[in-house]
Amino acid sequence: MAKGVKTIAIAGAGSIGCYVGGCLALAGRQVILLARPRIDSALRKDGLRITDLDGHDRLIKPDGLSVTAEPAVALPGADVILVTVKSGATEEMAALIAAHARSDVVVVSLQNGVDNADRLRATLTGPRVLAGMVPFNVVQSPGSELPLRVHRASAGKVMIEDGVPGLVDLLDVEGLAAGTHGDMTAVLWGKLLLNLNNALVALSGLPLAAELADRRWRLILAGQIDEALAAMKASGVEPARIAGLPPALLPSLLRLPDWLFKLLARRMLAIDPQARSSMWDDLQRGRTTEIGELQGAVLGLAQKAGTPAPLLNSVTALVRAAETARLGSPGLAPEQVAPPGGFRSA
Missing domain, CATH: 1.10.1040.10 (N-(1-d-carboxylethyl)-l-norvaline Dehydrogenase; domain 2)
Known part of the structure; x- marks a missing residue:
């Protein structure tokens, strides 16, 4: 990727999305979370707590987060979009990206299943779409617990399809190990x-x-x-x-x-x-x-x-x-x- 500060949009800030986006924000990356209204409200009010199996416990205060429930706010300025919605919402998110994001944005599917990247590509003819794999579990705290906490409950390295230089360096941060793989279909x-x-x-x-x-x-x-x-x-x-x-x-x-x-x-x-x-x-x-x-x-x-x-x-x-x-x-x-x-x- 070209040098300079990159904006990363988390398209679907649920459990995985909040954990990934939180780790990136804690590492100083420029991140915006696209979340449902419930999570948007919780993060704006009390911030986000990131914990993991290794005993780390980190808090991002509300003023340290950029979060919105509006795709028209989150997506237009993104250089990288990490798609973390459930598989059933893939086509809906692809349509939102097509409507609001730049044509040169890099889109990475960090979803379960084997065909979400292909489903994104079917709608997104301009952006570069890469497959990814998240190996670990993330548990979200009950709605009554504030600040909202997302807890990485197992280990593993996020794998991303090879092909965009500098992307892994952007995403490989504390709490979120990342690497590339040449055969993401097999992964x-x-x-x-x-x-x-x-x-x-x-x-x-x-x-x-x-x-x-x-x-x-x-x-x-x-x-x-x-x-x-x-x-x-x-x-x-x-x-x-x-x-x-x-x-x-x-x-x-x-x-x-x-x-x-x-x-x-x-x-x-x-x-x-x-x-x-x-x-x-x-x-x-x-x-x-x-x-x-x-x-x-x-x-x-x-x-x-x-x-x-x-x-x-x-x-x-x-x-x-x-x-x-x-x-x-x-x-x-x-x-x-x-x-x-x-x-x-x-």
Whole structure:
């Protein structure tokens, strides 16, 4: 990127967006947050608190933040736009960027799923659009807690598609490690394998660490990953290594006895004890989840390739039912999630 002060717009300042934007602002970057009215009001009144798994606790006072609920204010002056909305709002945000941003802006998708960058590109014919991947969980404090706090509950480096010199240097700051990757398609499919667990956290209502510590839930995750790997192989998709192990070995690791899994998967279990998934949060707030962009993406591959995916179908149906009920997490037991026939144990 050309030298000089760059303005970074966070397009969708929810949990991830507030954390990313907060870290950048604390590092002295020029940042403007585009937020929903509730978050806009909270940040203007009391500022933003940034905490993480490593024990850091930093506060940005209201006068240290630039925040708005108006796209016409946030987007026109941006040199870089980081898109952090849920996948279901991708086309809406693309239309706002097209209407308000400069044609030479760099747009980075920091969203779950595998096709959001392509969906942005379908609308944004002028701006450079790059795929990105956020590996960590961010938990937002309850609305009653002020200042609003966003807490990074796990570790990892944000990966961004290579191709714009200087972009990673702009974004790589304390609390927000960033790097580039030459094959973001592989990275996004590798991350999606791990994101198949989001639905299990949502259905169980358990914190992520507690859910992963229970082999019964891990067997369901392993079964989903088996189905996903079969569909990917049949479709010529090669997922990248994300969690330290080659993707093909993840199901075997997940099926280990609890004591051995805890011993060997310390990196996977390095999670804040209270962290849950964004899909759980969506159910709690009565919002549409990203099940269609996660399990649904694999089901699309499986259907085209003709590979079976009964467990992915079962999990998807249960999440859809919970969305319709609008009663929050259904608090299911693992036996209520597995399809007829029980778990595969080896």
